[in-house]
Amino acid sequence: MSIKWLTKRFTIVLIPGAAASVRRFHLPYAVAYAIIGVLLAGGTLAAFFYARHAESALVNMGLKQQLDGLAASYEQQLTDKNRLLTDKNRQLEEMQNKVIALSRQAGEVKQQVEEMKKLESDLRSYSSDTKTKEPAHTVSKESPLFRQKEGIGGTEIPATELGIEQLSKQAGLSFENSSKQLAALQGSFTLVKQEVLRKARELRHTPNLWPSDTHRxxxxxxxxxxxxxxxxxxxxxxxxxxxxxxxxxxxxxxxxxxxxxxxxxxxxxxxxxxxxxxxxxxxxxxxxxxxxxxxxxxxxxxxxxxxxxxxxxxxxxxxxxxxxxxxxxxxxxxxxxxx
The missing domain is CATH 2.70.70.10 (Glucose Permease (Domain IIA))
Known part of the structure; x- marks a missing residue:
């Protein structure tokens, strides 16, 4: 029975046109089914490979998106890090400049305290000397009280953290010492002021003025x-x-x-x-x-x-x-x- 089935044939008739003769092809069942099997297998394989390609493309697209996201995130983090580093450096420089400014102010305060001590001493002399017309001491033109903006320059030598730290400590000690001296001078100046005012009132009633413009x-x-x-x-x-x-x-x-x-x-x-x-x-x-x-x-x-x-x-x-x-x-x- 099976052998008889294998011997059966398909007849394929080709009619090219009215003038041409008809052609017939005889195809055994086994070959026809083999061809159909091959076509089905090829289609199945093609569909399988297409599905795998589509899946791979989707996976690749997802991976690419993840990679792009990671790259963008890394670039943003790098930008943020650079900006933070720049901000940190700028803030550090600002703090160092403030320390330098405070140190300079501490020096100026110290010099002013010295000027005040000299003035206090001269006022004491003035209040105890009837022959003194005015305090002998005057504030120096080099004092910060008279200092004006002038040209400055020099080579650029970056500040070091150790140098700024030492400068900050020195400024703190200078301010502390100046504060103590100012506190002491405050009480002293109050007493001197009272004595000077008393002396001034006394001098108003002391005939030490020349009675005429001529001194002859x-x-x-x-x-x-x-x-x-x-x-x-x-x-x-x-x-x-x-x-x-x-x-x-x-x-x-x-x-x-x-x-x-x-x-x-x-x-x-x-x-x-x-x-x-x-x-x-x-x-x-x-x-x-x-x-x-x-x-x-x-x-x-x-x-x-x-x-x-x-x-x-x-x-x-x-x-x-x-x-x-x-x-x-x-x-x-x-x-x-x-x-």
């Missing part, structure tokens, strides 16, 4: 030959020669207790100050105050003249302490512009 002394305090009688006499003041009409100043704050004229003293003024002090101005050409007036140090109270017992234009100036005449030159210290 024509006759000193003490014994002399009298210009009219040629006899030895005592001269109780100082005579200042000058032009008629030049101003005569009160040499300290006070009250006018006398303002008038007599034969010997001419037009004259007596001003009473504190601590038993009085000043007397004689031979004036004009009085500019009256008895009872309050006068200030340096105020014009009259004009130089040649009245009374006088050989020529001059100012006779006396200082009395508790009624006793003393040498005015012991008090003369300031001109009107220095008062």
């Amino acid at each position: 002394i024509t006759s000193a305090f003490g014994y002399r030959e009298d210009p009219f009688t040629s006899r030895p006499t005592f001269h109780g003041g100082i005579d200042f020669g000058g032009p008629v009409g030049s101003p005569v100043y009160s040499t300290a704050d006070g009250v006018v207790v006398e303002a008038g004229e007599d034969k010997a003293r001419g037009l004259n003024i007596v001003v009473e100050h504190k601590q038993g002090l009085r000043t007397w101005y004689m031979h004036l050409s004009k009085l500019q105050v009256e008895q009872g007036d309050t006068v200030q140090k340096g105020q014009t109270i009259g004009l130089l003249g040649n009245t009374g017992r006088s050989t020529g234009p001059h100012l006779h100036y006396e200082i009395l302490v508790n009624g006793e005449k003393v040498d005015p030159e012991l008090y003369l210290n300031e001109s009107k512009g220095d008062k």
